[in-house]
Amino acid sequence: MNDGPLIVQSDKTLLLEVDHPGAQEARRAIAPFAELERAPEHVHTYRVTPLGLWNARAAGHDAEQVVNALLTHSRYAVPQALLIDIADTMARYGRLTLEKNPTMGLTLHTTDRPVLEEILRHKKIQPLLGARIDDLTVAVHPSERGHLKQELLKVGWPAEDLAGYVDGEAHPITLDTTSWSLRPYQQHAVDGFWHGGSGVVVLPCGAGKTLVGAGAMAAAGATTLILVTNTVSARQWKDELLRRTSLTEDEIGEYSGARKEIRPVTIATYQVLTTRRKGIYTHLDLLDARDWGLILYDEVHLLPAPIFRMTADLQARRRLGLTATLVREDGREGDVFSLIGPKRYDAPWKDIEAQGYIAPADCVEVRVSLPDGQRMAYAMSEPDERYRLASCSSAKDPVVEQLVERHRGEPTLVIGQYLDQLDNLAERLHAPIITGETTVAVRQRLYQEFREGAVQLLVVSKVANFSIDLPEASVAIQVSGTFGSRQEEAQRLGRVLRPKGDGHTAHFYTVVARDTVDADFAAHRQRFLAEQGYAYRIVDADDLTPHEELP
CATH class of the missing domain: 3.30.70 (Alpha-Beta Plaits)
Incomplete structure (x- = not known):
């Protein structure tokens, strides 16, 4: 018997003892092929699935490595039937x-x-x-x-x-490395993608996924169609490519609700591609507008269903998906694997943190109690109303004010789901607010002021989940979210992980109403934090004082 931190069970679940000295090493060893299912305080439950094993196989891991990881870190004998099943499952890929x-x-x-x-x-x-x-x-x-x-x-x-890809229309693109170069893990990601031809690169927010995209474009040296979540993201991609590559303003087009430019590098929003009139996708011609050599999908975990259908017809083009997490709330990870391609590179967040490329993060859940009147209203409400009632409780407001006061002087985001809650908080905090209704011009101005330090506190709706470059955010306070969405948790944590110039720790708070579905959904979201190796602490709102450090 080993003294390992892992218990491997015949039902393909892996139990990881979090407080064991070897837990971090074991987590890194199983991360390429196992998915976290539950993450209570002391023992985390992972599951080995066929898709996880096939993704690992496509990323270059073989059955021997998977089996060795289990044998090395398991406390007890590993069920022989499970080891045989793993080898058989992985052997199915490529038959x-x-x-x-x-x-x-x-x-x-x-x-x-x-x-x-x-x-x-x-x-x-x-x-x-x-x-x-x-x-x-x-x-x-x-x-x-x-x-x-x-x-x-x-x-x-x-x-x-292995059928290969058309080269597409050649268009020279080089990286302008006079003042920067790809980090080692970014270069490995580009190489892994290029060797495989198509697939997905998984990197933390703030770790430079855009630069991996630029590296892939330089490797392809061909016309490129980049699909992104929104217009702000499209313009940030354009700015980054102008700064980091040989591309000029005339070579990059924006294809969005506002503009319809087709250039050698064209950046289009998912929304415009999935717009329908009388049942017809009116902008599908963009996919054939040029002989694209590379299709790049930003935030691939958010691809709308119609994009999958369109992608099924683009299999002769090289495809690169970029994401912070392969988790999809609609369960369509298999379609990402089939149509974009398997995982080609995956860097654990804590490994990149250890290298100093993203900031260390302190993750804290602050629990508040509903006042008696709200508890009764919650108890008597219909099930589909309860999450909103719990999420938007006024009991959260003074807690948010305390946390903002504690971090005064640090760039801080207050993030939520419900607009009336956010409007109220913006008024209480005397802070500007950004929602889906905010014009692109105003968003860009506020983001710029935030970067420059003229604005240090922003209240933002879920529009800030995706591709928004807020490099100096140090503190995020989450007051409500999309039910139990782990992908949203990844995006929101990523908002504060960009490395701080002074080396300080980032702070990620979630304010949760105890004894409600708000707490249940928070536990589900936090599986993502645990999967990446982040410990999160739970504190009671009554224990918070404005000037006292958290325990």
């Missing part, structure tokens, strides 16, 4: 390959004939395939390359796509 044959075009090839015979009999797969070429090979309709990968994943036989 089928999509290949480009000079004479026969796109084909599906297998090293194991019974697998091919099995999938040929699936009703949803049959129509996607053409004529049988030989015992191990069948033709594939090129237009069905994406749909075929989706269906094969669903039946448990993920195909490795």
Whole structure:
């Protein structure tokens, strides 16, 4: 028997004893293939899933490494059946390959004939395939390359796509490295993507995902279509590319609600691409407007469903997805794997923090009690009203004021979901507010003033979750969120993780109403923090005083 921190169970769950001296090393070892499910104080529960194992396989990890990680860190004997199952599951990836044959075009090839015979009999797969070429090979309709990968994943036989990509229209792009260079992990991410041809790079907010995108564009040396979450993000991408690469103003176009420019590098919003009139996607022509050599998806965990359908038709183009977390609240991680590509690089947040590239973070949950009248209103309300009632409790207001006062002089964000709550807080705190209704021009002015220190406190709705460059935010106070969204937690924590010039710790507070669904959803969101290795503390609002340090 080992004295390891991990208990490996036959139902594919892994129990990690958080307080064990070897817990951090074990967490790093299992992170490439296991997903965190529950994160109470002392024992965290991870689960090993086929998709997690296939992502690990595509990122270069083999079954021997996975098995070794479990054997090394497990306290007790690892169930033999589980080890066999892991090896068998990982061996499924690549048993089928999509290949480009000079004479026969796109084909599906297998090293194991019974697998091919099995999938040929699936009703949803049959129509996607053409004529049988030989015992191990069948033709594939090129237009069905994406749909075929989706269906094969669903039946448990993920195909490795080796069919290659069109180069697209050449367009020279070089990195302007006179004053900067890619960090080692950014270069590894670019190399991992380029070697694989398509796929997803997972990096913390603040770790320079845009620079990885720029590096991939330089590697491709081709026209590039960049898809982003909103217009502010589009303009920040443009500014960053102008600063970091050889691209000029004339070479970068914005394709949004406000402008329709098509240039060698075109930055489009998801919203404009998914706009429909009379049931027709009116801007689909953008996908064929140029012979794109690279399609880049920012915040790939937020892709709207129509973008998946469009991406299914773009399988001959190189595709790079950038994200802070592969978790999707709609459960469509399999579609990201099939259509954008598997995970090619993943850097644990704490590892990048240890290298000094993102700030250390202190994560604290402050629990408030509802006043008696609000408790009764909550208890008697309909279930679909309870989260809003708990989230927007007036009991949170003085706590937020105390936290803002404690960090006076530090750039601080108050972040929430409900506009009436945020309007009230903005008024109490005498702070400017940014919501979806705020014009792009006003947003950009406030962000700039925040960066320059002229404004040190901003109240922001969920528009600040995505791609907003607030490099000097040191404190985030979260008052309400999108139910139990882990991806939102990743974005919000990322708002304060950019390294501080003075080396100070970032502070991430969540104010939660105890004994309500607000607390339940907070526990779900905090799985993300635990997954990345962050400990979070729970304190009672009554124990807060304006000048006393938190325990």
